[in-house]
Amino acid sequence: MVNGNLSGSDVSFNGGAVKACGGCGGRIHDRFLLHAMDRYWHTECLKCSCCQTTLEQLGTCFARSGMILCKNDYMRLFGSGGSCASCGQNIPAHEMVMRVHGNTYHLKCFTCVACNTQLTPGNRYAIINGNIVCEQDYPKVTKAQVGGSSRNSTKIHGMMTKI
Numbered sequence: 293m294v295n296g297n298l299s300g301s302d303v304s305f306n307g308g309a310v311k312a313c314g315g316c317g318g319r320i321h322d323r324f325l326l327h328a329m330d331r332y333w334h335t336e337c338l339k340c341s342c343c344q345t346t347l348e349q350l351g352t353c354f355a356r357s358g359m360i361l362c363k364n365d366y367m368r369l370f371g372s373g374g375s376c377a378s379c380g381q382n383i384p385a386h387e388m389v390m391r392v393h394g395n396t397y398h399l400k401c402f403t404c405v406a407c408n409t410q411l412t413p414g415n416r417y418a419i420i421n422g423n424i425v426c427e428q429d430y431p432k433v434t435k436a437q438v439g440g441s442s443r444n445s446t447k448i449h450g451m452m453t454k455i
């Protein structure tokens with residue numbers, strides 16, 4: 293991730309060299325220009341690729357995948373998805389996840405604790421003491437644990453989503 297603090301430069305301190313704008317490609321004759329992402333910009337040309345906010349107003353910008361983004365859009369698109377409720381590792385942005393009961397799991401981590409089958413929406417499962425158990429293993433696990441208080445497994449409400 294490239295997180296650039298915008299620095300404005302006064303052209304008169306730049307040795308008088310005319311810079312090309314990283315946005316429109318035109319020369320920057322304005323007295324004030326912006327330096328971000330190793331390029332120079334007209335103040336009005338450095339805009340968020342998503343919401344078109346002029347980034348000069350915000351003071352920070354983020355670059356990723358060829359886009360220049362304001363903080364809000366950057367976080368929305370690329371921010372961390374938080375950590376996996378199973379393995380505790382961070383979930384990279386843009387990875388598909390399972391969201392279940394407010395918890396987020398790596399797809400590979402949403403597996404039955406007994407047989408390691410990866411569960412997908414449509415499978416039935418239960419969560420016992422925080423462990424995910426598939427329908428087949430549910431009777432065994434509950435027998436081994438609490439004597440089976442409730443024998444109902446739950447249909448997965450979770451969705452495979454992009455963060």
Ligand SMILES: [Zn+2]
Pocket residue numbers: 313314315316317318333334337
């Ligand atoms: Zn420009």
Ligand SMILES: [Zn+2]
Pocket residue numbers: 340341342343344345361362363364365
């Ligand atoms: Zn934006």
Ligand SMILES: [Zn+2]
Pocket residue numbers: 376377378379380381397398400401
């Ligand atoms: Zn995980």
Ligand SMILES: [Zn+2]
Pocket residue numbers: 404405406407408409425426427428429
């Ligand atoms: Zn299982």
